[in-house]
Amino acid sequence: MARCEICEKGQIKGHRISINRSQVSRRANRKWKPNVKKIKIVEDNGNVKSIYVCTRCMRSNKITRAI
Template structure:
């Protein structure tokens, strides 16, 4: 299952959890993706879009 926004291309970010003792473990920040029905290229499709694109109005929701 792809974790990438189909509008802006936002995907997971990688880094480290750093403890007080300076131990480092892997950390992944994933975008908040929602599966919505939207109009894309004149047809209604189910796409995965991040909430930032939905709020910004980059997506036209299907009725």
């Protein structure tokens, strides 16, 4: 399972609940996975490294991408 190496975001487990019935008796297990991409970044010392980063961290400029 890929996990964001910046914010440690991973998958979340829960239940999908059927809304066709008035009783909340029908439940199915479900996983929500983060939108994680493998990109190359530049570290503080100038080295280029490949890591998994979620798109929220990419959008908020928490990393410096390598060209």
